[in-house]
Amino acid sequence: MRKFQRNMFYGAAMALALAVSAAAEAKTLVYCSEGSPENFTPAVNTTGTSFDAARPVYDQLTLFERGTTNVIPGLAESWTIEQNGTLITLKLRKGVKFHANFKPTRDFNADDVLWTLNRQWKGDHPFAKISGGKYDYFADMDMAKLLKSVEKVDDYTLKITLNEPNAPIMANLAMDFMTIHSAEYAETLTKLGKLELMDQQPIGTGPFSFVAYQKDAVIRYKKNADYWGEKALVDDLVYAITPDPTARYAKLKAGECHFMIAPRPADLPEMQKDPALKVISQSGLNIAYWAFNTQKPPFDKKQVRQAMNMAIDKQAIIRDVFLGAGQVAKNLIPPTLWSYNDAVKDYAYDPEKAKALLKEAGVTTPLEIDLWYMPVQRPYNPNAKRIAEIMQADLAKVGINAKLITYEWGEYRKRAQQGEHTTAQLGWTGDNGDPDNFFFLRGCSGARAGGQNITKWCNKEYDDLLVKARGIADQAERAKLYSQMQLIDKEEAPDLKIAHSIVYEAMRKEVEGYKQGPLGAHHFKGVDLK
């Protein structure tokens, strides 16, 4: 086995050495990443760091178009949706090669898709328990509930039958957990008795092939010359694992890396002035909100919830807590997501009007409420406690005494989902770029005790539209329904939408062609060095 590993390594190393000597001007792109991956199989992981490490190597059946959340063909070159959205027929791409790190004897086909799905779906799959065997995303996206059957019609045709119509499934198939693995590689490893290498020495069909990984130090990839799609523009790709953001910035300035993840907000002004660097930004696919428990008085009254929306100065929160790395939110989805309704008018900050509304609702002040804040920093919320303090001060101005409460993070979520709070901060980071992945947060199914709709708000009109949109394949049609839902949500005000964070990325001037995506993924296949 050691020999196999060594051969794989030397093969890759020799190829790399040859490539380097053949082209003296070989281009190496260095990405300063923030940490080590758990391993290279996204299905068993949940962190962006791990997904980023697997991305160069793999493809999915559908892909997110670089820089957008649009779903485009990937290893499935086309598909049809029939029987009211419950039958999906996928036509797979022919002539797609797996990386030659092992000796594949055949091209990609339907067996590889079945292998990938079954590993996560069927507990008796030989690889089901490998690397911890926890398929969080497969479970979280309700795939087991959605999938009725997946049949291989022939080597390049698959039929997926769903238990209910679900338009977002094509976006689910583009997610990292649906990364397609080689069934033949799995067979080879099974014969060698080294199943765990599946997740440690990845073989995929992606634009780069894996070369080597040294924990906490470096991951190396090289260009896949046989890639079926748009080929990589650099010869070698190196992830230099650099956890400290100040060190990443210093490396970027010194030219030790070309691209860095997550610059510190405090460094941004200096970075933006540096002629050797460029900084790009985009609103993150997330939302921070302050949820009102609509099943507890006085938050069962719409006017009270609207008054809360008028009582808080959101601009002050953006300025003082997000330090510029955030934008005021008015809808549940960020403006980068299709179906965003810009016509929705947010509640203006108006403490006087808030007081009047409270009076109208029959609320006598001073009113005592609980204001829960998360004990941890989240991508959408840099400091929930500070936000709670600002809110507390604003609420005092309208005669509301908010008591700040927090719990240990696991406990916090559990209690909020049980509906023990009167008001609580929380948020969400999108998974697949489909609006349903945000709007379901206010659906009736999550409003039960223990469900993730912590407003416990269940509006029939909203929920009917949510369910209806899932059954429609046409994006424009769905967008109309989502626009309507955003209006209902604003009027009913089950929460106060605080902010969407702004994600910054910094790179050297010579990096060209990088497209920042709303999903937070880092893709380097169309990126060049000039």
Place this chain on the structure above:
Amino acid sequence: MLAFFAKRLALTLPTFLALMFVTFFAIRLVPGDPVEVRVGERGISPERLAQFRHELGLDQPVWKQFLDYVGGILHGDFGTSVVTNEKVLTEFLTLFPATLELGLCAMIFAIIVGVFFGVIAAVNRGSFFDHTLMGLSVAGFSMPIFWWGLLLIMLVAGQWGLTPVSGRIDLIRFYFEPVTGFMLIDSWLSGQKGAFSSALSHLILPTIVLGTVPLATIARMTRSSMLEVLSEDYVRTARAKGLGTLRVIGLHALRNALIPVVTIVGIQIGTIMAGAVLTETIFSWPGVGKWLIEAIGRRDYPALQGGILLISGLVIFVNLLVDLLYGLINPRIRHGN
């Protein structure tokens, strides 16, 4: 001597047991377990949560978990990381050479510079040199490693471009398979031109940062020990015999003054290991310190327990060696026995 060794060895056993106990329970006092840390806003069904806890053995009573853990260690099994599913010992041994390389360089740097400064200060007692060096040593001793590291990165590497920022080697120019895990050796073995000097230049800043606190301690210890020795009769006799200053200081005084310094060096191993945790994080140094920091964040109990125990074991072992060495080099102890 043998009895002394046996006694010291026997004393390490309760230390180990206490260590196992403290690390095991201290980690569990931190809120959140590996499963909760893994789950995000979406929440998790109670069934899945129970299943995960069961798989990790977290549904067992804590005392049983502890006994299983101790039992495992007695069989040489430090457990499996709940994040990477790798054996803790394998991960530790993969990463440890990097820590050892950095720790050794920092120690050598601290000893050479520390002893040199200490001697200069002692010989010139009360002079400007003495006051400056001892002032600097207080500053060095109280320097927060994180701040010091970032300052050096920003100034020396960033502003002046004298050294690389972080990492162990120039990743664009050099690529070779790790053989020993020690970058200086591996880069030498690779035969690639410039690899060794690249590895060496990457070691400069982390060595200075990690070596600063031990350096300050060693310098102060050397100074006070030297002062004591310099006032001894035999030094006066040596001077009276007409020996040169260098010979008196180097041969007669320093040799004797270094005896207590050896003990301090042993104790500094602990300081180095503690400092490595931060230094490795700042300098993207792939050693066990950085690994432990990540394990805390992810509540990777087995990695944390195993890692802390292995590092502590090493510190205990080195201190034991130093004790023995002390017995060998100190004639009073040797002859006393």
